[in-house]
Amino acid sequence: MLGAHVLWDNGYTGKGIKVAVFDTGLSRDHPHFRNVREAIDYTNDEKSDDVIGHGTFVAGIIASDYEGCPGFAPDAELYIFRVFNKDKLSFTSWFLDAFNYAIHIGIDVLNLSIGGHDFMDRPFVDKIYEMSANNIVVVSAIGNDGPTYGTLSNPADQSDVIGVGSIDSFDKLSTFSSRGMTTWELPHGYGRVKPDIVTYGSSVLGSNLPKLGTKCRTLSGTSVSSPVVAGAIALLMSSVPQDRRHLINPASIKQVLIESSQRIGDANIFEQGNGKLNLVDAFKMLQRYTAKVSFSPSSVDFTDCPYFWPYCSQPIYHDGLPTIVNVTIINGMDVSGQFIAPPKWIPGKNGNLLHVGFSYQELLWPWTGHLGLHLSATKAAANFEGIIEGFVQVNITSPPRLGEKQPRFQSMMLPVRVQVIPTPPRAKRILWDQYHSLRYPSGFLPKDALDMDEPFDWNGDHPHTNFRAMYQRLRESGYFLEVLNSPLTCFDPKSYGALLIVDPEEEFFPSEIKKIEEDVRANGLNLIVFADWYNVQVMNKIKFLDPNTKKDCTPVTGASNIPALNDFLSNFGIYFGDTIYNGEFTIGSRTGYYSSGTSIVGFPKGGRLLYTTLSNLNRQILMSLSGTARVPILGFYQTLSMEDELSSTSSEEDQNPGKIVVFGDSSCLDEAIQKAGARYVDDCYWLLDNILQVTQEGKDLNTLFPGLTQIEGHLLPYEGNDRTSWSLPKRPSDLSEMEKLSQVMHSKDLQGDMCSSHPFQVNEDKFYWESHHKYHNLSWSNRAHVLPSEYPTYPPDTNHNINPQYLYPYILIILALVLLLAHFFRKKPTRQQARSSSEAVQEAVAFKVQ
Incomplete structure (x- = not known):
């Protein structure tokens, strides 16, 4: 053949x-x-x-x-x-x-x-x-x-x-x-x-x-x-x-x-x-071959579909994060070579409307090298729709061969053709957080579904890898998905309708925690989080002996880093637990499968929760016992502005604060889980689509999500029946392996140069958070300075049972008041006595206010 x-x-x-x-x-x-x-x-x-x-x-x-x-x-x-x-x-x-x-x-x-x-x-x-x-x-x-x-x-x-x-x-x-x-x-x-x-x-x-x-x-x-x-x-x-x-x-x-x-x-x-x-x-x-240098792919053409997917699936537009295209340089002249000058963008048709940044290693070895193109539309292209063309010029030199006196040299041109559209409206722009995603083999990051044969989470967790089908669904629904591979302090919240965080394993900088709180409450950014399982005991249970190193290999965190995610969401009063659940859930006429997910254990008053009955995998894995529980897995919360957090109204002068949606499992968005699980996991792209209809398009929550329960008081992560302490998932006692992987834990501060997209963006598009100076010297180990106190400042939920011992002081106070009132009304005061008493009370009140 x-x-x-x-x-x-x-x-x-x-x-x-x-x-x-x-x-x-x-x-x-x-x-x-x-x-x-x-x-x-x-x-x-x-x-x-x-x-x-x-x-x-x-x-x-x-x-x-x-x-x-x-x-x-x-x-x-x-x-x-x-x-x-x-x-x-x-x-x-x-x-x-x-x-x-x-x-x-x-x-x-x-x-x-x-x-x-x-x-x-x-x-x-x-x-x-x-x-x-x-x-x-x-x-x-x-x-x-x-x-x-x-x-x-x-x-x-x-x-x-x-x-x-x-x-x-x-x-x-x-x-x-x-x-x-x-x-x-x-x-x-x-x-x-x-x-x-x-x-x-x-x-x-x-x-x-x-x-x-x-x-x-x-x-x-x-x-x-x-x-x-x-x-x-x-x-x-x-x-x-x-x-x-x-x-x-x-x-x-x-x-x-x-x-x-x-x-x-x-x-x-x-x-x-x-x-x-x-x-x-x-x-x-x-x-007829002669020694040369070439590119793979040989051209960059965003109009060549379906071959040039994913680049052809989403046009470039002004104010968007740069689109990265990595090209391999193949050097047939010699095993080594080098760039003799930086790559150069040579504009063609409408080429001045495109900004091209470059990332590359000067040395090519062995036989190959890398050239990264970071493409973004300039401000002049904000309302432009059409094709931009041009070339990238690259000059490579290699040592002379035996018998040659001069180094070998070749100048090459890489054709570039991209499609540009006017900047989409904010509501249609979704930002994907890639920065907080860690994967094997940087460390033992475990699988997201515990019934999989594969032990590692190794597919990259990117919209163009194992979340590809989810990305395609978003594009078909008219959304534009941009990927942020820098800290969350590096983007302008006013450009995006929602921030989408799925299955994060990395820790969060204190400055990120405060910025996102500000972005949601003050700038109207919607926050959507899909978490996954976490349990230290289960992590220890699935460790194994590495036959090469002869050492135990233990997960550095769960499928999601729930302690980090709880820190991140704590200023909104939202927390996940460390009990792992499996089972079917139903929303309206749609059914999905919850595969090794977590549940919501803390949620603010007025929020809406979806409760469902699921199997308890902790009991199954750790004790070989079965058990079920009715737990909340999906939550919607309309936040209040930062100024009105303690009131029930918000200022009309401020932008409407954003919504927060959390779900305890990411498996149904992940193609790797859907195709490899012991039980076939149906996708839940419909769930994400319905969430976005609520957050981005203002559709009615009750219509799209029937069966939600509005909670009248704060759901608090109490430890059993003890209403004096909280029970939240804790990090493993040994964090040394996590510290090796983390870009957050070993960084002393979060400087502006950590925004890796900045060198490749047009200057006018670069974003700097105004409040950055308040937190840039605050390290991860000092994150408590940006988190709420361990115990709530608001009164406990009245729906909870109260231990009688806490009622005794109140009963004594009430009895004392009754005795005082009885003594007061025993003898009717004269008009003068009444006037004097009234003046005394007013004076007392005035003194207290002062």
Whole structure:
């Protein structure tokens, strides 16, 4: 199907190319292979043969010479590295030893039909860089965690590696093929485009274990599509004459593959990368290749839909946060290179209406580099609607090759085309808080639904990864979603209708707590929060022994950092608890599933709550007992202005204060949970849509949310029947691991330069909070200065039962008053006595007021 016979007919079969396969091994006497040069076992098993079949199948795709299931390069020299044992387990140390030997023997192509989520395993990641730097073309499977976005595996997500996704025989993207973007850059940036390329990985025919009888079998997965590309590369490299072999390197091979690839229909850039492998066109291109520098993607076009999703899904407008597009620079001139000048925006049609900021590393190594474009419309484009065009100029230099006297140089132009619209109304603009989202592998951040097999929360929690469907729903409903990857002090509340905080794990700066209180009460910003489970005992229950480090791995927080979220909401009197609940909930005619969520334990008087009966997971997980409870999970509160917090009316001169909506679970918004849970979790985009109709469009709350209970008194988080103390979730006793991850906890203060979007915004759009100076020296450890006292200043809810011992003083006072009144009326006073008494009372009252 890929035209390998064209190269075979020309006499190219992979001869002279060394291909390494890191996998489950290969039987030494397998009849399908004629050129296995070496097979080494790095595991601790007694037998070194492949007993699983995965490594055999992968090797067969690359170099089998059996007619029934031939490989691409049957004459390639195979080097088999067994790095997985019979139980499919492996260790970083095994890989490192194997990598070192592969470098030593001069491997040309390395296939890794493996992958994991830990892109922060520095020894492994750095060794992959070293492999590339030693001119080894590394090919790796992108992963089988699709169709959810943000599911890329490492090392396929590294820029120097050729990451391969899967399509079926009809050229449709395989459902299981992992999707981009990369999540290395989150939460403070934006991901890169991956996969690089896709090819066949569904029901592919390959070699079987000899002992199983049948000589060939079919297999599906990106573990299959990766060796398809690796075998194709070996075949292509064997077609290059010796006098041109110096042109072959990881960058030139990647350039040839992606520039000759063909787009497939109905798949965007984070699904198919640059397109489908085209072996014949790659062969033709390789024959005339000259060393160069190129971009991936080769252009930035916001009008190219659906391919250029998500960029084509939302136009740019003035006053919006910059849209970030990350471009990979591929340097075929040398393993190293550098920018000799900053990138430059060259305006084309309407180009002066676009502000372009740049982020990049001056050094390119190995073979690749990064260029970030931060795009925003200028003030002159506030009412503009149309297309803006231009180019980004980049000048790259690399060291001279052997025999050359001058450094190599290339100037490149990246075409840019964006769609711009007039600034949308405030009510249609939603701000997503990305800054307070943490994810594995920076630390053990646990899964959001406890019935999932996957232990980690690793998808990035971004509107363009596992919250993609939610983002699409918002866009279809006419909302514009902007992503804030800076602290909450960095945005102008008057530009947005609502702030959306979903499943936060990070702590909050004291200044953020005060600013959002001001934003809601004084500037009319609506606040919508979707929380998730938290319980220290459960966190300790799900810890496990890391086989690599031999240490216990304990979550640094729950699915949400509820203690931090309670701090954040405390000035509104809103608190979540640490009991975990599961079960169905109903709102009107709609039903949803609450999957490992928390409940509301504190809420202000006058608020409206949705109560529902759910299963208590704390009892189930910690005590193996069942139990249910009727608890509030959804709350609506119309805040009062800051001046009128203690009164029932607000000033007409002030802007109407905003609304607060809280919900105790985020799983129904998360595609990763919906697709991977032990119980299928239906989405609740309808819930978010109805919330926004209330907060943004002023629709009737009772119509959209029938069954809410308006509370007549404050719901307070009392500890059982004790009305003298509160019971709120507490942080773990050991915060050392959280401190390593947190941008908040170890910062002494919150300075203006932490607003990371500022360097890339137009000067006139930069926002500085006027009250920032009051709090910028207030560290997280001193956050109590901005929080309310532990106990309420308002009177307790009259609906609560009062302990009789607290009534005795009041009874005594009443009896004393009765005795005084009886004594007073025993003898009727004269007119003069009455006048004198009245004057005395007035004098007493006047004195008290003074």
